Amino acid sequence: MCDGKGAIGKSLLKWYDANARVMPWRVSPQDRALGVRPDPYRIWLSEVMLQQTTVAAVRDYFRRFTARWPDVEALAGAEVGAVMAEWAGLGYYARARNLLKCARVVAHEMGGRFPQTAADLQKLPGIGPYTAGAIAAIAYDEPVAVVDGNVERVVSRLFAVQTPLPAAKPELTDLTAQITPTTRPGDFAQAMMDLGATICTPRNPACAICPLIADCAAQSQGIAADLPRKLAKKPKPTRLGFAYVALNAAGDVLLERRPDKGLLGGTLGFPGSEWSEVPAPAPPLQSDWREAEAEVRHTFTHFHLILRVFVTRAEGADFTPRGDFAPGDLPTLMRKVWDAAQSADWPQPE
DNA sequence: AATCCGTGGGG
């Protein structure tokens, strides 16, 4: 490691000490001075929630989870339906299923203590290279490279890496390791991410106020905003489908839980057809179905979806009691279906 | 290794 690279950590930590963002899972500088350590449970929970998800979106979810399940043993004792309902709206629902799996492994097989190295953390469900590194660095001071999308951007600019992502990932990880200090590696990782989120942004980076401007190759070459290079993305097709909202006379709701695998796996929702270019109607029961005026439009990671929504009054054995149903327990797509159903011209019960 | 997985905000 050359002196220039060591200087990056020093400059960055100085900036971080003056500019660290306040977040519910971070230990405040005052508490840190009193010797308070980050809680591995809260670091783990926050890092899983933050996977591909903005800080703003995570905040309230984190508060609700930690209020309801203050430690890993409490979470391990939760029912999967309760966890899915609490996660509803946050997206990427495999994270919620793996979160509970991981909590149960840690609580039941590890005495409630998380592994203390990145290598061992990564063996747990839902913990990959990034999350393992983040927990190890922040909670256990392991000087490991922590590489998320922010760090990829910051490092590709610092060293003017021209290789497009994702092929550049190993090179960026290696470069990150070279500038990661052995002291305060967790603060360094969080500082890199804060820098990427607030100054070294994807578009219009604020190089003029960047603490690393003197170390940045891309800035000196005038190409900071052009990095990192990325491969072109494929276009998103549009799929169609039908969704069915049935209530009985008491106002109970016909719901179904989706299988664990695939889109919206393990979440609660309304029955419906397949989603495809030419879906076949698939009402869950025979009744006087009325179509809502409003269609539901929703965009997933890799396709657009347009749903036609039908409503009816009917009787059946497997309705969810009205008092047990809350739209907030549904993923966003199904909340949209519910909202569209409210504006429909409902048939009267027979 | 390429694909599959949500959602909301910003430009």
Add this chain to the structure above:
DNA sequence: TCCCCAAGGAT
């Protein structure tokens, strides 16, 4: 409106 993208992981 549309595209980008955000503290990625599993398969």
